[in-house]
Amino acid sequence: MVKVVFVCLGNICRSPMAEAIFRQLVKDEGLADQIEVDSAGTSDWHIDSIPHEGTRKILNEYQIPVDGMKARQFRSEDLDEFDYIIAMDRSNIENMQAIHKQGDQDKVILLLDLIEDTDDKDVPDPFFTGDFDQTYDLVTKGTQALLEKIKREQQL
Ligand code: 4NP
Secondary structure (H helix, E strand, O other): OOOEEEEEEOOOOHHHHHHHHHHHHHOOOOOOOOOOEEEEEEEOOOOOOOHHHHHHHHHHHHHOOOOOOOEEOOOOOOHHOOOEEEEOHHHHHHHHHHHOOOOOOHHHHEEEHOOOOOOOOOOHHHHOOOOHHHHHHHHHHHHHHHHHHHHHHHOO
């Protein structure tokens, strides 16, 4: 089993969106029994909250299931347990490093580093921008590239 976790700050906007989109991509490719998907936030601000209304709304529009998702905080054990740790922005990487210096940081990937045709480094945070469509487009491109990378590297 290949284990993937998406990480943002609150775990209510971007990383649950990425988790839901990526899980759907994995399912569509018939890889659901080989790739496990999760998400977490570096803060403890929204533990146990369901995804933000804007994230739920856009996922519903694209008929991507959001049921049963609840925010949790990123733990140092996640750096051992997961094979791919995908940060939504550079501050998420700094936050993971600050809290868990001992972990294997080589597994940490910035989502938008996987997309070639963009100058964006950080997935804009719709909690502040209010633009869930822009975030959806970038997360979709990033997660598609991630699935190709994992299929290649894991020979799936
Ligand atoms: P996320 O967005 O990291 O994409 O879940 C945020 C959600 C909540 C807050 C900040 C960012 N907050 O300040 O509560």
